[in-house]
Amino acid sequence: MRKFNLKNSTTANVASMSGYVPGEQPSTRAWVKLNTNEFPYPPSPKVRSAIISEIGADASKLRLYPDPLSSSLRRALEKRFGLPTGFGFAANGSDDVLNLAVRAFTDSQKSAVSLDPSYSLYSVLAKIQNTKFIEIPFKRGMEIPFDDVISSGANLLFFTNPNAPTGIGFPIEAVERFAKNFNGIVLVDEAYSPFSAFTAAPLVKKYDNLIVVGTSSKGWGLAGMRIGWALANPKIIDILDRVRDSYNLDRLAQVAGIAALDDEAYYAKMRVKIISEREACQTFFDSLSWPYFKSSSNFILFTPRDAGGKSGPKVAANFFGYLRSRKILLRYFPREKSINMSLRISIGTHVQMEKFKKAAKAWLKEG
């Protein structure tokens, strides 16, 4: 008779870990949902047309496997970011790309490093891979401790730019300094770059250790379709191709991604609106004397102060709960000590942002 014990049959690292917990996704649409940095407007009308066309009269194309390489989507990425053929790579959301990088470039000998705070998924992926994960705190004023990162001994650097969850954007010189000096792969996670002034994409032609990662979720209004990408030297792309799933993107996601990248005019217009709401929200926080990080993203990390001027985890939790009871959903990170006195607000439509501001004022009066 067999001897079976699930814990013993599970790898030690997975047996002792918890999965990544994403932000809440309420199933009704009654919410003012400002918790997971989604684009507040629908995707380009071209996206809808492209999907409908691929489905056709009887959806018969869906019975056939998709292009395993997502070749047309790769070409669309290269065109959009001004890169030669062979520099583009597509995957099932940018989280998928992050996972592939961990699998290809880290193991028990090769560790990963990121600044703290950064996107909290990195450490979960490292745990699954059973690799060492080094977190190096930002210096005072959220300055980058370049030397500490470069001398960390890690083989894979995750550099979130603009940063999450602070929203701070770093100049392209920061990326270049890492690419020039880090003894390993420099992965720049640019999920939020559509809301900042620049992308490091052109640098992948110059640096053979640089991977620029992007997603259609934040800047192209397609979080529901799971389309992410990597831009890098073709030799790096070859490595990512070895470890990815053969058919990693379905037919509808591939055509949706292509259509979105092809309608820059629409997205440029919508991003102007989002950036304008972001600036207005920061002015609002100024008017209340609430501290926040000046954002280059589509969200703001801010620290609410109650009517008596107090801030802290309890105040943040109280304001979060107050908003939640009024169907306004922000993101709160109670377990992350460096930011648990703050809340993160995704920039929504004008109407949504006005609702938030009104509720904030009411909380101050009632509190």
Place this chain on the structure above:
Amino acid sequence: MRKFNLKNSTTANVASMSGYVPGEQPSTRAWVKLNTNEFPYPPSPKVRSAIISEIGADASKLRLYPDPLSSSLRRALEKRFGLPTGFGFAANGSDDVLNLAVRAFTDSQKSAVSLDPSYSLYSVLAKIQNTKFIEIPFKRGMEIPFDDVISSGANLLFFTNPNAPTGIGFPIEAVERFAKNFNGIVLVDEAYSPFSAFTAAPLVKKYDNLIVVGTSSKGWGLAGMRIGWALANPKIIDILDRVRDSYNLDRLAQVAGIAALDDEAYYAKMRVKIISEREACQTFFDSLSWPYFKSSSNFILFTPRDAGGKSGPKVAANFFGYLRSRKILLRYFPREKSINMSLRISIGTHVQMEKFKKAAKAWLKEG
């Protein structure tokens, strides 16, 4: 200045491997495509309706993240396979599930085992994970060497049933014998079970080490949408949840999967047609005295004999090329020695199968 060498920065196992090579996916529709075991009919009309409804008038739902748990799809799977709540799990194709199992249940200490021949992806996934992969050959007449598998010392067993690439289906007693006696996780890969007499799904209620894996690609006409699943004890599902991508299935794939599972009447009718064509094709091979494995799948592995009665790798390659030049695409595995005298034909529509038979007869005349 940095020291960077891509090979040194890549894990040793990934640096030395090649990726999995999937079957050819021609970009035009001019082919009689019988090479990757796709369903020859469109998916249920309910699938099209469900996707169109989710897209809506302006595709605005696509801007929102999907349900990270694919909860409704899990409930649809549990209903379809008669299992209690908590036994269903959905992922980006069944390849994704296989990958998650390798990550959760194998490492440098815990190895994987499968019978040979089986689905060739297993060994690629083991290589990425840097785990030992044991292949145990089938006995004469494709009998299962139960004792060799059970005493292999592996922690994860991949049991493909019906088998790929032979198409042979094994009775449920074989699954039960493994579940009862194997000291680790027994993963039954049932990609082709819609074309056989049974599924081992009900056994997951009885055996806490059993995972039954399925896909909508073969039996539900949705290869283009990447919807796979696992059925297992909730404790195993919890482990898979820890290592999966948070948003592993996009919105349209989730609703497509639910709609397909909900239209068993349509699929039952179409599968009868496919099974009938399969039986007719076997009769055709009998008439030519071409050996084949009696199939419980939607494909047949057969050994072509030329006009002089000869078979072998050269004959197979010749017949494959002959068909290819006539836009009829089968699958040939030149590098797999145990089957390189054979070809695999996916069962198509009646019209497609007649074209194949006609071409086979012409080849015999011309050859």
